[in-house]
Amino acid sequence: MVRALDWVAEPPTLRLIDQTRLPLHREFLDVRTVDALVDAIATLAVRGAPALGACGAFGVAIAMIQADAEGWDAARLASEVDRIRDARPTAVNLAWGVDQVRPLMADGVDAVVAAAAKLTADDTAANRELSRLGADWLLTRTGKTRLRALTHCNTGALATTGWGTAYGILRELHERGALEVVYADETRPLLQGSRLTSFELSEDGIPHVVQVDGAATSTILRGLVDFAVTGADRIAANGDSANKIGTVGVALACQRAGIPFLIAAPFSTVDLGTATGDDIVIEERPDAEVLSLGGVQVAPDGVRAFNPAFDVTPHDLISAVVTELGIVEPDAAADERRMARLLG
């Protein structure tokens, strides 16, 4: 399992695999400054909501070390921590990771690093638990013993702290001998599916095919898959979920086909402070990501692009939101606190 990130104690370093170079090149970034971390997040050298949560937490330690070395005052340090927190707007986990350790700054770098390490371990454990719950739910709901899956974007160890979320459910099903094949959407424009999910599925020996995003709807409507599962970047209090652009189309096709559409995410991706999907900020990314491919221009000069990085799937299109705390299914109640029920 290729991990997205590791903390190196000496010299204190957040070591990232550069996901922009995968699958053909395994290169690493040794991050020791706020600028380097913000750049890695902004360019998706590191990406995926839970992985960003860990980066946010370890990023606070990096800022504290740099502040000590460069003589920043408290205001400058706070501003630099905010730069990390705000490096990408949609995945709540980035801000959540910063906020989890920020109160410990007064206790020193070691306390922050220890808290970030615990957050990372807890996320991996959450991935494992939600994967078990999701696999159980699917086998019960479908009544099948071997399943054909569709997934969108990348939600494996490269998007998390280890194991994976939606991908974690696929890994769990595979380990149980209950996964026949995965249809992996390539996930334009940055190809997290063909570059990263296929990389992980190949590493794990999981049978799969890569398809263009435009094939997902017909794959579903032709009955070639039994369910679809994706991750999430922010889940609103009512269960509306933001995820990679193209997700809501998969959910609509699943509804039409009458097969389950699952969102899988640790509870740290649930944002009870955001009431509905209408309130989720959708990141708009550079035109060039759409207008070129692998550095080759694929559109005329001077053309503009529309490049929202995420879309929002309404909670009533989601068969189950799977978290480590439990599973939320749609119900008739227009309950704006649907996700809070998991807290008991």
Ligand SMILES: CSC[C@H]1O[C@H](OP(=O)(O)O)[C@H](O)[C@@H]1O
């Ligand atoms: C396990 S969360 C992964 C989530 O993050 C991805 O977005 P990005 O690659 O832009 O960070 C995508 O929405 C995935 O579902």
